[in-house]
Amino acid sequence: MTKRQLWLAFAFVTTSTFMVNVDSSIVNVALPTLAHQFHLGVASLQWVVTMYLLVITAILPIVAKLADVLGRRRIFAIGLAIFIVSSLACGLSQHFWELVAARGVQGIGGSIMQANVMSIVTLMFPEDMRGRALGTIGSVVAGGTLMGPILGGLLIAWFGWPSIFFVNVPVGIIGIIGVLRYVPKFPGKPLRRRFDTLGGGLFAAFVVVFLTLFADLSHSAVSLKDGILAIASVALLYAFIRVELRREEPLVVLSVFRRPLFSAAMGAGLLYWILMLFPAFLMPLYLQEILHVPVWEIGLLMVPQSVAMLIVSPIGGYFSDRYGTIGPATVGMVLFVAADLLFTRLGAHTSILFAIGAMTLQGIAAGMFSSPNNAEIFNRADAELTGIVGGLIASERNFGRSLGVTSAALALSLGIEMFGSHSRGHDVAMRLVPSHVFTSAFDFAFWVATGIAIIAIVLVVLPHFLRHKIAQELTMIKGE
Structure with a gap:
């Protein structure tokens, strides 16, 4: 690849990263508007943010490993496509739990992109250019986090809350075209041993159950349900640790x-x-x-x-x-x-x-x-x-x-x-x-x-x- 092609590929990959980081901070500005729009209390409102982060946390180790096996460009493009479709679904949501579900799917796309962006840049750039490229990613992330609240406030004021999700669609489409056009294909690496499906499943289950317990405590008295969730969290964490310590090639x-x-x-x-x-x-x-x-x-x-x-x-x-x-x-x-x-x-x-x-x-x-x-x-x-x-x-x-x-x-x-x-x-x-x-x-x-x-x-x-x-x-x- 020429330097021009390298930096074009970098621009399209990091445009997607910029979009994900904007989205992480843009939704916080919309929280008061969503609370009034859907008549929400704080316990329900948290799910707009929590569902997105919960899904990213639960599947990040899994998608990072899958990208090694299946090839990073392909997985990254799939993640970007999921993010685009789910952003559209978020903006079209008529009911609160439709929005929460769409945010969960959006978390899948965000997790795939987070797991791959630095690896793709590292693989693309030669060693003498790699430090500058990775440092620029840090600036892109900071810029996205910085721009999120400003952009969110202006979009909501001018066009309403759905616009903070709709804006991802054209940016994402441009990004996916650029990634497929300029980012080289990186072949997957066959697993030397069996994929740690059990470890990944246990980790995802622990994250979901544990965070659901915390969220449930914010709007209801301690109940039998919370006791069951607490016991399940401890059991899942214990099982995950035991499985991972025994694996020759663990997920974590x-x-x-x-x-x-x-x-x-x-x-x-x-x-x-x-x-x-x-x-x-x-x-x-x-x-x-x-x-x-x-x-x-x-x-x-x-x-x-x-x-x-x-x-x-x-x-x-x-x-x-x-x-x-x-x-x-x-x-x-x-x-x-x-x-x-x-x-x-x-x-x-x-x-x-x-x-x-x-x-x-x-x-x-x-x-x-x-x-x-x-x-x-x-x-x-x-x-x-x-x-x-x-x-x-x-x-x-x-x-x-x-x-x-x-x-x-x-x-x-x-x-x-x-x-x-x-x-x-x-x-x-x-x-x-x-x-x-x-x-x-x-x-x-x-x-x-x-x-x-x-x-x-x-x-x-x-x-x-x-x-x-x-x-x-x-x-x-x-x-x-």
Whole structure:
């Protein structure tokens, strides 16, 4: 391939990636509009976001493995086609559960594309051009995440909520034509051993059952059904771990988690993604329900967080390279605590500038924490496991985001029940929740987020403190 053909192929592949990342953030701006359109409470509303993330999380390891076997261009094109058709179905939905079902199918397409884009770019580009290409993907992802709220607010204001899904159709069609025209065919690699169907099925079942349990808790009292879901979650997780540890070629390599520092870093990373989804899910509701901000302005007000993260992320990486990963990661998570405490101060008479300040601080915290945490994860694994660890980070990101939405919805629902007069088990439509009740529930949700951030600080600092202490004690014993 010539350089021109390479970059054309890159443009079409990353256009699809841009679209998926726009879609991930564009829907958050639409949440207040959808709540009023379909008369939804927070427990039902969460499924618009959760279903998409749940499906991506559940099948990502499976589709990544299938792409190796069947060929990446073919699988990527199929994923893009699924995304186009499901986006059309989302926009045409007349009932809420039609929209949720279409979002689930959209998650299948999004998962296929997420699993393949970096691999396709790596295979296409020669080694001397690969770093620049992969770095540009990071910019495309950041750009899509940044543009999502702005584009979503404007499209909803001008054309209504279905337009945020319809816009994917022409972009996707152009993308699929370009991918089939310019991206080379990469032959599949036959499996050396039997495909780990059982492991993939157990992982998908665990994700679905576990997240369904969290979602169910947000709108009903603890019941026999929840007990069954909890037992099923534990059983499925146990079975998945047992199966994967015994496989010669497992779907997910779990042996790396035997290293305590690696596991602690992954745990902190999971909590980081949960924290990121609290403002992403709750702030659009607060801005419209309490401050009565127009939908187009909500999109603009969600941007400072992404801009701050984009600016600070390289700084966090620089500090990580220069001073080690623990210091910058700890500072980042302490800033998360500070940002969440600011969110607890938001009320009916709060200045919009104060809300922007809280979101900006959250973006700074995310930028300071993310790069050091990823570096720590890779540092604690063997070099030959780099590809496997990258896949684990992708799964962690999607699972954390799914859990973040359900956790935020659960915390807000509990707050509405605590400070309102509605009994447990009623998913009260957002428009029927009094402003003072919503504000108190919103503050409660961010107190929960503050607690999660404190746990993350412990996961960042404590393992290294214990390791250092044990090393000192061993040195003293040897000296004696």
